[in-house]
Amino acid sequence: MPGQAVDVTLKGRPVTLIGDSIIVGQKAPHFVVCDHDLMSVPFCSLGRGPFVISSVISLDTEVCDREARRFNKEAAALDPDLGIIVISMDLPFAQKRWCGAAGIDQVHVYSDHRDASFGTSYGVLIRDLRLLARACFVVDVRGIICHKEIVSEVTDEPDYEALFEAVRQLAGGARRA
Numbered sequence: 001m002p003g004q005a006v007d008v009t010l011k012g013r014p015v016t017l018i019g020d021s022i023i024v025g026q027k028a029p030h031f032v033v034c035d036h037d038l039m040s041v042p043f044c045s046l047g048r049g050p051f052v053i054s055s056v057i058s059l060d061t062e063v064c065d066r067e068a069r070r071f072n073k074e075a076a077a078l079d080p081d082l083g084i085i086v087i088s089m090d091l092p093f094a095q096k097r098w099c100g101a102a103g104i105d106q107v108h109v110y111s112d113h114r115d116a117s118f119g120t121s122y123g124v125l126i127r128d129l130r131l132l133a134r135a136c137f138v139v140d141v142r143g144i145i146c147h148k149e150i151v152s153e154v155t156d157e158p159d160y161e162a163l164f165e166a167v168r169q170l171a172g173g174a175r176r177a
Contacts, residue, residue: 010154016127019120028139029121033110036096051139055132075106
C-alpha cells in the first residue's frame, strides 16, 4: 500500500495516508467492518444504497461525536433509502456504549479495527497511528462514488453543505438510474 500525496494534518502535524486512492466516478471498493456484536459486515451486505460513508478518528473525540450526532439528526430529513454509515477504529464495545449514550438510532456505526479493510480500500488509514482520517463518501445505487472529501485537518468537520448537496442530487433522479 503506497503512501498517498494527500495533504492531511492532525493538529497541524502532517500524517501519511495509506491505501488505495479513490476517485469520484469509480465503483465503490469492497470492505469488511465489524458490528457491535463483533460480526463481520461486508459492504455488499448493506443493501443497494445510496450511502453516505463517513470515517472518523474516534467517536470519543469532540469533533467526531458532533459529526456523528449531526448525521443522526439530519437522517430524518433525508431520503429514507439513504444509508448513513460511520466507521472508526474504535472497538465495537466502545461504539455500542457511545451510540447508547448519544441516542444514535439513524446511523449505522461500524468498526474497522480488525483488518483496516475500509481504511486501506478507501485510502484513509493514517499510517503511523492506525486510525482513520476524517473523510466522507457518497455512493449511489449503482455503487459509484459520486462525492469524496478527505478533510485536510483531521480535527475539522467535513463540508456538510457539499455532502448534502451531493445527496440531494441523488434524490433528484440521478440515483434511480
